[in-house]
Amino acid sequence: MHEMGIALQIIEIATESIPPDLKTVRVARVNLKVGKLSAVVPESLRFCFEVASRETALEGAELRIEEIPVVARCRDCQAEWTISEPAFACETCESGNLEILSGRELDIESIEIAE
Amino acid sequence: MMTGIDVRLPLFFSPDTGGGDSDGGGMTIVKGGTREIKVIRRVLDANEEMADANRRRFASSGVFVLNMMSSPGSGKTEILVKTLGRLPDRIRSAVIVGDVATTHDADRLAVSGAPIVQVETDQFGGDCHLAAHVIERAASGIDLENVDLLIVENIGNLVCPAEFDIGEDKRVVVLSVTEGEDKPVKYPQMFRLCDAAILNKVDLLPYLEFDSGQAIDYIHQVHAGIPVFELSAKTEEGFDGWIEWLEDCVHAKRDK
Numbered sequence: 001m002h003e004m005g006i007a008l009q010i011i012e013i014a015t016e017s018i019p020p021d022l023k024t025v026r027v028a029r030v031n032l033k034v035g036k037l038s039a040v041v042p043e044s045l046r047f048c049f050e051v052a053s054r055e056t057a058l059e060g061a062e063l064r065i066e067e068i069p070v071v072a073r074c075r076d077c078q079a080e081w082t083i084s085e086p087a088f089a090c091e092t093c094e095s096g097n098l099e100i101l102s103g104r105e106l107d108i109e110s111i112e113i114a115e
Numbered sequence: 116m117m118t119g120i121d122v123r124l125p126l127f128f129s130p131d132t133g134g135g136d137s138d139g140g141g142m143t144i145v146k147g148g149t150r151e152i153k154v155i156r157r158v159l160d161a162n163e164e165m166a167d168a169n170r171r172r173f174a175s176s177g178v179f180v181l182n183m184m185s186s187p188g189s190g191k192t193e194i195l196v197k198t199l200g201r202l203p204d205r206i207r208s209a210v211i212v213g214d215v216a217t218t219h220d221a222d223r224l225a226v227s228g229a230p231i232v233q234v235e236t237d238q239f240g241g242d243c244h245l246a247a248h249v250i251e252r253a254a255s256g257i258d259l260e261n262v263d264l265l266i267v268e269n270i271g272n273l274v275c276p277a278e279f280d281i282g283e284d285k286r287v288v289v290l291s292v293t294e295g296e297d298k299p300v301k302y303p304q305m306f307r308l309c310d311a312a313i314l315n316k317v318d319l320l321p322y323l324e325f326d327s328g329q330a331i332d333y334i335h336q337v338h339a340g341i342p343v344f345e346l347s348a349k350t351e352e353g354f355d356g357w358i359e360w361l362e363d364c365v366h367a368k369r370d371k
Contacts, residue, residue, distance in 0.1 A: 001243040001275050009158045017154045028149045032158075037304050039274050086303035088337045096339020100307075106158045106278075112149040 006040060006106070007048035011058050014111045018057060022113060027061045029112040035068040035105035042067070061111075070103030162279055165247035169254065169282025176259040179368035180267065181361070182281055184305060185289035186298070187271030190315040192220045193348035194289065195268060199227035201351075201358050206365055207261055211253045212268040213245045220268065232256050236270060244275035247282055264365050273302040285364060291315040292323055296330040303337040311342045311360060318347040 014030055030049075034040050042065045053059050070083040074090035075097040083103070089096050157163065173180050185191050192212070199208055209230040212220045221233035232253045236242040242249075250267060257265070267283065269276040288309040290298050293316055299306040306312065312334050314327060331343050342360060346353030 001272070002278075005242070006158055009161065013154065013156050013158065013160075017152055017156075019152070031151075039278050039304065086300040086337055088303065088307060089339065096335070108154045108156050108158060110151050110153045110155075112151045115148040115150060 001039075003040060003044040004048040004052065007045060007052045010049065010063075010108060011053055011056055013108050014058055014061075015056065017108075017111055018113070025057065026114045027058045027111050028114040029062045029064055030058065031064045031066070031109040031112070033066050033068055033105045033107045033109055035103040036070050037100070037103040038106045040106060066109075068102050068105045071101040072098045073101055075099055159278070162247045165251055166280035166282040169247055169251055170284075172251075172254070173259070173265065173282060173284075174371075176262070177369050177371070178259050178262050178265050179285075179365045180265045180281075180283040181364070182267050182269060182276070182283035182286045183289065184269045184273070184276045184286065184309070185271060185291075186273050186294065189271070189289045189291040189294065190348045191268050191271070191289050192223055194313065194315060194346075195266060196223055196227065197348050197351055197354065198266075198358065198361070199224070199229050201354060202264070202361070206263050206362065208264045208266065209257045209262045210266050210268060211245075211250060211257075213249070213270045215242075215270065230257050230262070242275075243270060243272050244279045245269050245281060246279050250281040263369060264361070273298065273305045277302075277305040277308050284368060285310040287311045287313060289313045289315055290330065290334075292317060292319055292325040292327065292330075296326050297333055299330070299333040299337050306334055306337045309338070309341065311344065313357065314343055314345045315348055317345050317353060318350045 010030060014027060018025065018027070034042065046063050049063050053061060071080065072083050072088065073080045074093060074095055076095040077090060077093040079090055079092040080101070081091050088098055090098065183191055195210060202208060210224055211232045211234060212224060213234045213236060214220055215236050218233045221231045224231045234245060234249055234253050236245070245267065254265070267281060286309040288305055290312060292314065314330060320327065327345060334341065334343055344353060344357040344360070346357055
């Protein structure tokens with residue numbers, strides 16, 4: 001729902017990441033990691049990014065989104081597994097004492113600059 | 116993906132200056148005529164830094180901060196009106212209340228006599244959540260040295276507020292019996308992040324087919340062990356456990 005705000009943050013961080021001697025370049029691609037628990041809808045984010053990046057160094061850049069699964073570890077029996085349904089209990093010992101190892105990411109990994 | 120010649124330019128633009136070959140930062144020529152620049156930053160970094168600054172400020176004044184979230188119409192404001200009325204005088208409270216528009220909630224809460232700051236997110240772009248910088252601005256209008264408990268009534272929404280740390284100590288989610296029992300499994304992230312849940316409007320149970328046991332089972336399916344307070348903000352039944360939990364939180368923060 002707040003994809004526009006996220007798109008603006010991505011543009012700000014990506015713009016800051018362009019080395020000063022390359023300020024006139026065009027960014028061809030932004031590589032993102034988006035966890036399944038991050039409440040971001042990739043299609044909405046792409047749409048907002050396309051609109052918000054107009055007349056910036058990121059205009060026309062591809063947003064490459066790597067979706068990260070929700071992986072949990074049981075603090076009681078140390079089992080690790082991927083959660084695909086909203087059931088947050090250990091598959092092995094049924095404990096609810098879990099640590100979420102991945103799935104909340106919303107990270108910019110890198111930008112790619114057109115030569 | 117990152118084949119080609121590693122040109123390894125100075126790393127001034129990368130926060131990660133470690134020496135690894137593939138992810139040590141720097142610039143790499145990759146196929147297709149593009150150069151990849153490692154960034155490795157969280158998109159919500161700016162919010163998280165502001166949330167940490169808020170948290171330090173609240174801690175220095177010994178204020179316990181509760182972030183209260185729910186879908187629209189679950190009864191957050193009425194719970195707060197009754198909660199403020201029931202808390203003992205020695206707990207000095209303040210409220211920041213967020214809505215997309217109108218000051219209706221602040222008007223309702225003002226009868227408590229506690230300082231109330233209304234945030235209308237419309238002026239911040241009609242946001243679906245309260246972000247840390249909004250809380251920083253709203254809290255600057257409150258005399259924190261004379262407050263023990265600051266309750267933030269977030270925007271009615273079970274999705275976005277879960278993503279934005281505001282510098283709170285604990286989070287509570289409100290579910291009302293006029294909603295579906297399965298809200299916790301439909302919005303698992305919200306229920307996982309919260310430290311307690313309130314099941315509101317229990318006075319309506321005789322007129323509904325709502326299964327409280329099922330709702331509580333769903334809450335515990337996504338977040339085992341959290342306390343669930345079944346209460347009615349209208350009749351004030353079931354408030355004792357909730358008020359006790361809140362008082363314990365305030366005392367624990369003040370004694371730190």
